[in-house]
Amino acid sequence: MLLVKYKLDKERKKNVDQKRLVLISGIVGPMKSSNQSFINTVKGYLDNGFKVYHFAFYSKKNQKYELSALLKYENYKFFGIPNFLSYFVNGRKRKKNHKKNHNFWQLPNPNEIIKPHSELTKSQFIFKLLYDIFESLRQLIITPFLKPDIIYAYEIYAVMPGCLISKILNKPFVKRFQGTFIDKDNIESKTTLFHKKAYEKDCTLNIITNDGTKGDVVLKKLGFKDDKILFLLSGLDERITKPAEKIKIQELKGKLKLEDKDLVLGIFNRFYPFKRVDRAVQLIKELKKEINNPHLLIGGMSGPMEIPIKKFVKDNKLENYVTFLGQVKYDDMLTYYNICDVILILNDYANTGNQLLEAAYLGKQTIATDDGSNSKVLKFDNIHYVNPHNFLEEALKDALEIYKNKDRVKEKINKDILTWEERMKIEINKIDEIIAKWDK
Known part of the structure; x- marks a missing residue:
């Protein structure tokens, strides 16, 4: 009887001590052939004792995403959308438009530079507006009951709903970006105003990947000081x-x-x-x-x-x-x-x-x-x-x-590169500091 009581008390203490992170990611997630940054970020928090409540705009059954590794964790809770809606948003409709645009491209000169085209179309604008309304309402209805310690917005779609709920609940707000489409030399470009609105939104901390796109420079030009920017390389899977x-x-x-x-x-x-x-x-x-x-x-x-x-x-x-x-x-x-x-x-x-x-x-x-x-x-x-x-x-x-020199060169492992586990420890130490200061 005493042993059972001890185990129950230990479990209650674990639940009380466990930090709670609300992760909002929109359409971003662990795709089958890419985006190892996302899955390793989430696993980093789960492995370090966080309870992660993940709000996404796709279904568990959506074939584009591979959630099985995360769903194995007891401290991971997924909030998605119905599969038929997920398929419509991420599948059939996009494929149709994708096919339509193929034939307009010729091979460019290999010695010229092509910058990514990120202009917001009318349909994307409408989708973003509807998503903001949907996710903001969902956050208002569900998140107060989760009693989060921190709100974590992964990429630009998640920023507006994340910012709103963090203000209502008076919780620290973190924005996470995997690089940027914003040109550091042309921040006011109309083609990236959609991105700029998310990047300039105030927060407790910006975490941005050092992927060569100069995201740290962009954030500084938008008014953020060094203490609100964590600029890191990715890690090794x-x-x-x-x-x-x-x-x-x-x-x-x-x-x-x-x-x-x-x-x-x-x-x-x-x-x-x-x-x-x-x-x-x-x-x-x-x-x-x-x-x-x-x-x-x-x-x-x-x-x-x-x-x-x-x-x-x-x-x-x-x-x-x-x-x-x-x-x-x-x-x-x-x-x-x-x-x-x-x-x-x-x-x-x-x-x-x-x-x-x-x-x-x-x-x-x-x-x-x-x-x-x-x-x-x-x-x-x-x-x-x-x-x-x-x-x-x-x-x-x-x-x-x-x-x-193919037969003379030997491949040698370079151990100077951080693993994802090591990289995430740097991030989580910063998050722990923020939560500790916020609660004082």
């Missing part, structure tokens, strides 16, 4: 730090018929203009003139550049030199990295992301466009930075040099 399975590597090489290839290059990115997958096919076109049997693997979700890139491959008779993998699950990324001789990370924007960290850690020979930040932050011998204005010449030179 634990799935990348585990030893690769040799059997899986050999099986995948055989499946893709790569055993006889002289140099295997891989690019794993969405087919969006500023992600510059087009540069990879233009590089392989030049590389095959110098090397007998190079091969390019392209993995990633569809986007407006997919059709013109595939057309370029066909028109230039590159079908035997390029394999389109489609969407690659993140669980398989370590194996894909290991079948490549060269990783290509060619974004014109946000090129200091997870992939560059992973390639640096694994010691993989990597050709990356210099975004003005990555070459200063991640200086490793295996990363070959190229000037985007002279991409084709420099990338071709580096690829040939890698090929020439």
